[in-house]
Amino acid sequence: MGQDDRRRHSSSFGAAATAYAEHRPDYARDAVRWALAHAPGRRVLDLGAGTGKLTAGLRSAGVDVSAVEPDPAMLAELRRALPDVRALPGNAEAIPLPDASVDAVVAGNAMHWFDMAVAGPEIARVLAPGGTLAGLWNVLDDRVDWVAGLARVSGSAAVGPRDTPAAWRVETARMHVPTDGGVARFEAPEQAEFPHGQRRTAESLVATLATRAGMLVMPAPERDATLGRIRAFLASRPETAAGEFTLPMLTCVLRLRRR
Numbered sequence: 001m002g003q004d005d006r007r008r009h010s011s012s013f014g015a016a017a018t019a020y021a022e023h024r025p026d027y028a029r030d031a032v033r034w035a036l037a038h039a040p041g042r043r044v045l046d047l048g049a050g051t052g053k054l055t056a057g058l059r060s061a062g063v064d065v066s067a068v069e070p071d072p073a074m075l076a077e078l079r080r081a082l083p084d085v086r087a088l089p090g091n092a093e094a095i096p097l098p099d100a101s102v103d104a105v106v107a108g109n110a111m112h113w114f115d116m117a118v119a120g121p122e123i124a125r126v127l128a129p130g131g132t133l134a135g136l137w138n139v140l141d142d143r144v145d146w147v148a149g150l151a152r153v154s155g156s157a158a159v160g161p162r163d164t165p166a167a168w169r170v171e172t173a174r175m176h177v178p179t180d181g182g183v184a185r186f187e188a189p190e191q192a193e194f195p196h197g198q199r200r201t202a203e204s205l206v207a208t209l210a211t212r213a214g215m216l217v218m219p220a221p222e223r224d225a226t227l228g229r230i231r232a233f234l235a236s237r238p239e240t241a242a243g244e245f246t247l248p249m250l251t252c253v254l255r256l257r258r259r
């Protein structure tokens with residue numbers, strides 16, 4: 001994806017902020033715990049916090065969480081849902097926090113939007129020595145037959161290049177590890193995956209997939225056709241044709257320790 005496309009995708013979410021807050025999943029509790037296991041203290045920054053899906057999980061984990069989010073509509077949703085969380089406008093490339101002021105920086109389904117050449121040193125700046133950088137992603141568990149079928153009919157806009165476990169492993173393993181003047185600021189990354197699920201109906205799953213960046217930037221006729229294909233597929237499968245079901249997912253975590 002080129003720079004312009006990347007900007008268009010990464011700034012697409014605000015237009016669907018309310019649907020995003022209603023339909024996107026939270027994160028596996030064990031994944032949040034693993035992400036923070038080696039953090040030297042309790043001060044955590046949720047970077048690219050969106051409407052606060054991960055922020056809420058961090059708060060439940062009992063840490064002292066701040067949120068930074070560039071999109072005003074997403075930030076407004078977060079402030080409405082979590083009025084007691086310190087929530088600031090900003091982005092990964094210019095974080096509105098002092099040096100060494102947090103013990104962990106976490107990002108839920110957001111780190112792939114950061115320009116890590118700039119964001120890497122910036123994240124290292126706000127982290128205390130020994131602090132943790134962790135990216136969490138919810139991906140579809142395509143080891144389950146009907147989920148693999150859903151990924152096939154959805155197309156890459158609804159189920160993107162890192163939205164299944166195997167693709168995620170490859171994609172994030174080669175994610176840019178921040179350096180500073182050629183010196184590695186972080187130790188080698190670790191990866192782990194945790195079972196997760198989201199209760200859905202066919203209609204609410206369609207609504208969830210419609211909040212993906214690739215879908216939000218799509219011309220309306222193409223989006224309607226893609227959502228139509230997804231609806232037809234879900235109606236054709238016994239697992240999803242009627243009533244509620246659990247969408248099988250994994251929360252995948254990439255964890256790095258600041259030197």
Ligand SMILES: C[S@@+](CC[C@H](N)C(=O)[O-])C[C@H]1O[C@@H](n2cnc3c(N)ncnc32)[C@H](O)[C@@H]1O
Binds near residue numbers: 091
């Ligand atoms: C898929 S949403 C994830 C939101 C939230 N973390 C969650 O788990 O639901 C991606 C978020 O990253 C934000 N974002 C995009 N580019 C960013 C950047 N360069 N720095 C920080 N956040 C960014 C978007 O505005 C959006 O809210």
